[in-house]
Amino acid sequence: MKIRSIRALRGPNYWSIRHKKLIIMVLDLEEMENYPSNKITGFTERIKKLLPGLEQHFCSEDQPGGLFIRLNEGTWMGHVIEHIALEIQSMAGMFTGFGRTRGYGEKGVYQVVFSYTSEAAGKFAAKRAVKICEALIADKPYKLTRDIQKLKKLDARSRFGPSTESILKEAESRGIPWLKLDTESFIQLGYGSKQRRIQATITSNTSNIGVDIACDKRDTKHLLSQAAIPVPAGEIISNISELEQACNFVGYPLVIKPINGNHGRGITSDIRNISRATEAFHRAKEISEKLIVEKHYSGHDYRILVINNKFVAAARRIPAQIIGDGKSTIKQLIKKVNSDPRRGDSHENLLTKIVLDAASLKLLNEKNYNPDSILPENESLIVKDTANLSTGGTAEDVTNLVHPTNIFMAERISRLIGLDICGIDIISKDIRVPLDPSNGTVIEVNAAPGFRMHLAPTLGLPRNVAAPVLDGLFPGKDKGLIPIIAITGTNGKTTTTRLIAHISKTCGKNVGYTTSDGVYIHDHLVLKGDCTGPASTELVLKDPGVDFAVLECARGGLLRSGLAFDQCDIAIVTNVASDHLGLEGIHNLEQLAKVKAVIPETVKPDGFAILNADDDLVYEMRSRLKCNIALFSMYEDNPRIKKFQDEGGLTAVFENSYVSIAKGQWKMRILKVKDIPLTYGGKAGFMIENVLASILAAHIAEFKITDIIQGLKSFIPSEEHTPGRLNLFRFSNFNFLLDYAHNPHGMRALQKFISGMDPCYKVGIIAGIGDRRDEDTEEVGAIAAEIFDEIIIRNDKDLRGNSSEHLTGLLLAGIQKIKPDMLVSLAGSEAESIKFAINQAKANSLIVLCSDSITESLTLLHEFKSKDDMGSLKLKPEFSASSN
Numbered sequence: 116m117k118i119r120s121i122r123a124l125r126g127p128n129y130w131s132i133r134h135k136k137l138i139i140m141v142l143d144l145e146e147m148e149n150y151p152s153n154k155i156t157g158f159t160e161r162i163k164k165l166l167p168g169l170e171q172h173f174c175s176e177d178q179p180g181g182l183f184i185r186l187n188e189g190t191w192m193g194h195v196i197e198h199i200a201l202e203i204q205s206m207a208g209m210f211t212g213f214g215r216t217r218g219y220g221e222k223g224v225y226q227v228v229f230s231y232t233s234e235a236a237g238k239f240a241a242k243r244a245v246k247i248c249e250a251l252i253a254d255k256p257y258k259l260t261r262d263i264q265k266l267k268k269l270d271a272r273s274r275f276g277p278s279t280e281s282i283l284k285e286a287e288s289r290g291i292p293w294l295k296l297d298t299e300s301f302i303q304l305g306y307g308s309k310q311r312r313i314q315a316t317i318t319s320n321t322s323n324i325g326v327d328i329a330c331d332k333r334d335t336k337h338l339l340s341q342a343a344i345p346v347p348a349g350e351i352i353s354n355i356s357e358l359e360q361a362c363n364f365v366g367y368p369l370v371i372k373p374i375n376g377n378h379g380r381g382i383t384s385d386i387r388n389i390s391r392a393t394e395a396f397h398r399a400k401e402i403s404e405k406l407i408v409e410k411h412y413s414g415h416d417y418r419i420l421v422i423n424n425k426f427v428a429a430a431r432r433i434p435a436q437i438i439g440d441g442k443s444t445i446k447q448l449i450k451k452v453n454s455d456p457r458r459g460d461s462h463e464n465l466l467t468k469i470v471l472d473a474a475s476l477k478l479l480n481e482k483n484y485n486p487d488s489i490l491p492e493n494e495s496l497i498v499k500d501t502a503n504l505s506t507g508g509t510a511e512d513v514t515n516l517v518h519p520t521n522i523f524m525a526e527r528i529s530r531l532i533g534l535d536i537c538g539i540d541i542i543s544k545d546i547r548v549p550l551d552p553s554n555g556t557v558i559e560v561n562a563a564p565g566f567r568m569h570l571a572p573t574l575g576l577p578r579n580v581a582a583p584v585l586d587g588l589f590p591g592k593d594k595g596l597i598p599i600i601a602i603t604g605t606n607g608k609t610t611t612t613r614l615i616a617h618i619s620k621t622c623g624k625n626v627g628y629t630t631s632d633g634v635y636i637h638d639h640l641v642l643k644g645d646c647t648g649p650a651s652t653e654l655v656l657k658d659p660g661v662d663f664a665v666l667e668c669a670r671g672g673l674l675r676s677g678l679a680f681d682q683c684d685i686a687i688v689t690n691v692a693s694d695h696l697g698l699e700g701i702h703n704l705e706q707l708a709k710v711k712a713v714i715p716e717t718v719k720p721d722g723f724a725i726l727n728a729d730d731d732l733v734y735e736m737r738s739r740l741k742c743n744i745a746l747f748s749m750y751e752d753n754p755r756i757k758k759f760q761d762e763g764g765l766t767a768v769f770e771n772s773y774v775s776i777a778k779g780q781w782k783m784r785i786l787k788v789k790d791i792p793l794t795y796g797g798k799a800g801f802m803i804e805n806v807l808a809s810i811l812a813a814h815i816a817e818f819k820i821t822d823i824i825q826g827l828k829s830f831i832p833s834e835e836h837t838p839g840r841l842n843l844f845r846f847s848n849f850n851f852l853l854d855y856a857h858n859p860h861g862m863r864a865l866q867k868f869i870s871g872m873d874p875c876y877k878v879g880i881i882a883g884i885g886d887r888r889d890e891d892t893e894e895v896g897a898i899a900a901e902i903f904d905e906i907i908i909r910n911d912k913d914l915r916g917n918s919s920e921h922l923t924g925l926l927l928a929g930i931q932k933i934k935p936d937m938l939v940s941l942a943g944s945e946a947e948s949i950k951f952a953i954n955q956a957k958a959n960s961l962i963v964l965c966s967d968s969i970t971e972s973l974t975l976l977h978e979f980k981s982k983d984d985m986g987s988l989k990l991k992p993e994f995s996a997s998s999n
Contacts, residue, residue, distance in 0.1 A: 116192065116251065117143040123234045126649060126677035127717045128227050129710050134213040138200070140227040141219055141700075142245070143195050147252070148223030153189035161251045162186070162195070162488050166202050166260060174198070191216075192248055193225035196436040200237075200244035201228045203259070207266035209236060220702040236269040275300055277465060278316050278566040285581035286311045291594050292681060301651060304588060305595015305679075307627065307661035311588040316536045318562045321586055325533030329562040330375050332407050335532065336571035342531055344524060345556045349409025353397060361408040362392050368411040370558075371395040373403030379503030383474065385411050391477075398474065412542040412556050417504035418510075419517065419539040420569055421529040422583040426522040428569040429546065435499040435507030436967065440492025445479065446471070447484040449498070457571075458507075465571040469507035494910060510568035512575025513546055520549035528560060535587060538564025599663065599680060600812055603668045603714040603732075604689030605707075606861045608647075609931060610840050611805045612667040612691060614793065617825030617836065622818045624663035627655035631669070631855075632838055632969065636661060643970075648672025649679035656680065670710045674699045677920060678717060685815055686715040687725040687808045691732040694862030697888045708732040718742040723765070723815045725808055728755040745815065747807035749800065765815075767807040772797065774806050776814055785810055786824055792831045798871040799841060801864040802832075831882070838974050839969035844976050844994045846983045848875065849956040852963045853972060859891060862898040865963070869902055874961035880948045880964050882921025885915030891924060896929025903963070905938045906930060909948035911967045949975055953988075 119141040126135050162169065174181035182198055184528040197214040204211045214229040228536030243262045250257040251587070275283065279300040286293055289650025294303045301314045311319040317326070329332045336346045350361040352376065362369060371392060372382040381402035383395030391407075399406045416432040450641065453468040460468055471486060475498045479485055482496070490496055499506045516779070517525075521541075526674040569578045589595055602612050609630045618712040620638065621964050627636045629651040634642040636658055642651065647669035650770040655664050656679065667679065687838055691708045701707055711733075715724035720742055727733040728746040732868055734755060737744050744764065748756045751770035760766055763779040773784040774791070788797040791806055806827065813823045839855040856865040869877065881899045899906055908926055909921045923941065930937055942948035946966050952962045966972050982988040 116145055116147055116245055118242065118245060119143055121238050122675060123231070123237060124677035125234075126421050127676035127681060129674055129713060130783050131213060132713065132716050135601070136231050136234070136237075137213070137677075138229055138231050138241050140196075140241045142196065142225050142227050143221075144192055144223045144225065147192045150252075151189035151191050152186045152195060153251055157254065158251060159183060159186045161254065165200065165247070165251065165257060168202050168205060169198060172198050172202070177610050188369070191225070191250075194322070195229050196248050197227045197229050197239075198245050198320055200227070200240040201245065203247070203262055204231065204236065204240050204266060206259075207263050207270060209233065209266070209270055212805060217700070219700045220697070223277075226700050233273040235269040235273055236266050239266060239963060242593050249894045251556065251912045266295070271459065276315065276565075281566055281570050281579075281581040282313060282316075282584055285579070285585050289585060289589070289594060291585065291589060292596070294657060294679075296657070303657060304585075306599075306656040307664065308625070308659055309593070309595045309597055309662075310659060312658070313584075313588075314563075316566065316584070318535060318584065318588060320535040321562070322533045322535070325535075326562040328532050329534060329537075329560045332374050332559065333405075335560050337409075338531055339528065339557060339560075342527070343529075344528060344551050345550060345552050347410040347556050347558060349407050349413060351405055356391070358392060358396050359389055362386075362389060362463075364412055365408050368413075369632035370409050370411045371399050372406050372407055372409075373399045374405040376402045379501040379506050382501050383969070384500045394477065395891060409558075410556075412558070414544040414555050416541045417513065417541045417543055417546050418564070418568060419521070419525045419541060420564060420566075420580055421525050421534075421537040421539065422580065423535055423587040425583065425585050426517070426525055428512070428578040428580050428977060429517045430510040430568040430572055430575075431513050431546070432502035432504065432568065433509045433511065433573075434497045434502045435509075436495055436497045437469075437490065439492055439494040439496065441492035442489065444487050444489055445484060445496070445498075452507075465567055465572070466509065467505055467507050469498060474806075475918040497833055504565065512569070512572040512578065514569075514576070514578060516547050518547055518549050521546060524550060524557075524569040528557065532560050532763055533611070534560075534562055536564065536584065537561070542648070545613075548551060569939065597664060598685075598816060599656075599664045599666065599683040600685040600687070600816070601666045601668050601678075601680075601683040601714050601717070602687045602689070602808075602995055603670075603711045604727075605692040605694045605711075605858065606689070606864065607689040607801060607805045607808075608667045608669065609855075610793070610802065610837055611687060611808050613664050613836060614809045614826075614830055616665045616806060617830045618809065618813045618818065618823055619663050619665065619816070621826040621829065622813075622822045625660055626663045626665060627658055627661035628665040628667070630667050641648070645669075649676045652679035662782055666876065668714055670695060670701070670707065673710055673713055674701070675698060680714065681721075682717050682719045683714070684719060684722045685812050686718045686722075687812060688712070688715060688727060688730075688733045688736060689804065689808060690727055690730045690789055690860065692858065693888075693891055693894075694858040694860065695887070696891065698886055704732060708736070712736045712739065715742070723811075725811050728753055728759070728766075729804075745811050747804070747811055749804060749807075766813075767811045769803050769807065774803065774810060776810060778840070783820070785820065786827055789967070791827045793827070793837070795841065795868070799866070799868045802841070809876075834973050838973065839966055842973065844980050846953075846956075846988070847981065848930055848958045849960045849962060851953070851967050851976060851979075853963060853969070853976065854963065855969065856965045857895075857967070858887070859894045859898060862895055862902070865965075866898060866902045869961070869963065874959065876905070876957050876960040877903045878905045878907065878952055878960060878962045879954075880907045880909055880942070880945075880963065881967070882909045882911050882945075882967065883917075883926050884911060884967075885913070885917030885922065889925055893929040896926035897933050898929075899926075900930040900933035900937055905940075907940045907948050907952055909942050909945050913944070945972055946975055949979075952978055 121140045124137040172182040176184050194216040197216045209232040211230040304311045339346050367387050370384045381399040386392050420428045434972040457466045458466040502508045509821040517830050538561035540559040569580045602608050616626045619626045629646045631638045631645050634646045634651050647667045707888050721742045725745045728748040749769045751768040766777045775784045790792045794802045844851040879899050943952040
């Protein structure tokens with residue numbers, strides 16, 4: 116068996132709207148296509164022994180053991196590998212469960228689809244599932260434990276820490292979308308101008324000054340002391356020569372810690388002599404240039420969490436410790452404690468593993484122990500001198516025990532320091548009584564406090580401390596959303612996107628939009644190229660200056676990566692026609708329609724899907740939708756439109772030379788098509804379709820009719836507004852039309868438009884596209900022969916794995932079916948074909964370029980037009996085009 120490709124989807128996709136994280140593996144079974152599971156002796160028994168958990172896989176039988184029913188009946192290895200990939204992820208602790216295996220359109224080749232939680236782990240699972248299956252087929256032993264351990268490590272590396280994870284889960288429960296801004300914990304919540312950002316528990320509302328104060332223990336103590344809040348007496352030192360004097364001034368027992376440390380790093384507590392103080396000095400010096408020597412207080416270590424100046428939780432932190440059993444060494448007891456699955460190597464788990472470092476060994480030595488000492492039964496031994504969870508400590512929730520006076524003090528501290536999320540560390544004999552010099556002290560105030568101890572305390576109730584964070588960032592019913600209009604279809608996507616963006620800008624919106632030409636923010640091109648995939652969508656949704664998004668969504672990005680948004684407000688499907696068939700497992704129009712249907716299927720329940728009622732495949736999409744529907748049609752008597760209007764539906768139609776919107780039987784005429792520049796006086800029927808979809812979207816977006824009309828009138832077809840879409844250059848003796856028509860459907864639309872122009876002689880410049888079906892390329896040649904009197908065949912810059920000879924042959928075959936004696940020239944590149952056509956242009960002729968390199972060709976045509984305007988258009992052929 117051979118893996119052709121593995122890719123990861125990260126949003127709503129062709130396979131599932133709900134399951135957004137999917138691995139797609141294209142697998143060639145090769146010889147194994149001839150050997151389903153029931154033809155391999157002992158296969159079912161071996162897979163059951165190696166992976167007994169597969170017994171719980173329902174498969175299509177809808178019952179436990181369903182997979183083994185299929186195995187006994189006979190199923191192909193792609194299906195088996197799907198289930199193995201799911202099972203080994205489950206064995207590694209990752210929740211997965213969705214899978215599909217479908218034919219790729221070639222004999223023996225399948226798309227194996229399954230869900231993942233970690234992308235790296237999912238891709239690894241795909242590869243190992245094939246290896247496991249091959250071993251089972253060959254009846255060879257397989258060490259599964261290595262794969263499971265690797266999967267666990269890959270999953271751990273990709274996971275967010277508990278604090279970030281809790282905030283994201285709370286955001287998801289509220290319908291607030293999020294996007295990663297880096298590979299760590301820097302996250303955007305919400306879209307565009309409504310976004311907020313977090314990095315762990317630092318938020319957009321967090322004060323820089325507050326963080327600086329909290330990170331400087333001297334400034335913190337000074338502020339709190341001035342506010343009559345009990346803090347330990349202390350001295351700031353930098354040099355070892357200052358240590359003994361500071362220790363004598365403060366008085367033993369004392370604590371030495373770095374002035375700007377965190378997570379308990381470099382802190383030594385309960386110091387009782389100068390020898391240990393010296394060791395503590397050097398330890399703290401590794402973290403910070405300046406150190407603080409302060410009084411040590413006995414009591415319990417508490418963390419109080421204040422969010423938005425309100426007390427939300429409290430926990431008692433207990434230093435890392437072990438309890439003897441009279442048989443095990445200290446080292447063995449620590450290993451046993453670390454075997455708790457809740458403990459991890461860092462902050463990714465609810466608890467952290469205990470590590471015997473130099474400070475731990477010092478504590479053991481003071482009690483006359485070493486790592487190999489056997490700890491007496493029931494004796495408790497503290498192995499860390501701080502109670503931080505990051506050093507292996509545990510926590511007990513005490514939220515309901517905190518005295519109201521202490522709550523008031525904690526909330527006051529958060530205001531004094533100026534932090535929206537504030538962790539306050541207190542040493543107190545009893546948190547249930549007010550804090551005073553005899554009962555305890557505030558030892559630290561923390562910016563970006565960890566939530567682990569509150570989310571899943573070792574003892575006591577877990578607290579949803581993420582909820583108040585979201586309350587502060589998105590008050591009330593705010594979900595951080597901006598309006599999103601998504602457009603898909605075979606043809607017309609880009610023009611419809613641009614027109615809606617233009618109308619939206621006319622209505623005062625700060626628009627970000629994506630097209631096949633590039634990404635635009637406030638009408639400024641910020642990224643050039645075909646930008647109809649998820650990365651371009653994210654660029655718009657991440658921009659803080661955007662309050663309205665219009666997104667062209669093509670099939671390629673949908674199939675390769677999925678959508679970059681979960682839901683949109685309005686979706687438009689312009690049409691579904693033959694294009695890109697035979698690629699990525701999409702071989703017919705029905706499958707292509709299913710790809711396009713992903714967009715309307717993501718519309719919010721109260722949003723609208725705008726569908727072309729004249730297109731059978733688009734119209735059929737309505738049956739699967741759970742949102743409102745609006746229809747548009749070029750024919751007011753379309754029975755589908757009539758029926759929908761009778762039911763009170765929202766429609767847009769072309770009638771009596773007008774584009775009109777109707778709600779039920781109520782009709783509102785918007786504008787005559789001859790007054791809409793984009794329609795070229797009503798001659799471009801496909802442009803009228805784009806207008807109908809656009810005015811529906813604008814109406815649903817609650818734009819004023821006067822603004823919609825103004826937008827339609829001011830959207831002038833040109834290289835600025837519609838580059839590559841019917842761009843007409845009027846030369847002295849001929850006209851030159853540049854258009855993006857590149858498939859049979861687009862060529863038919865172009866044919867209708869040109870037929871209304873009635874030039875005396877028509878020259879077409881066409882090309883075959885390398886990744887299209889042969890029959891589609893041949894049909895383009897045939898349609899071109901119907902349209903033009905003469906044809907020039909050029910080559911695309913990117914032949915997409917094909918040869919120019921093969922593509923030219925297909926075009927010629929199509930041409931000869933219609934006009935065997937037609938004049939056809941071969942003119943090289945797109946630029947060379949333009950020069951050739953202009954050099955031999957006949958008077959009153961029309962040259963039509965079906966362009967691929969739109970920007971470059973427009974630039975070249977402007978150069979020719981400037982020369983023509985100055986009367987100096989006298990080009991000599993730079994080459995001789997061959998004729999057929």
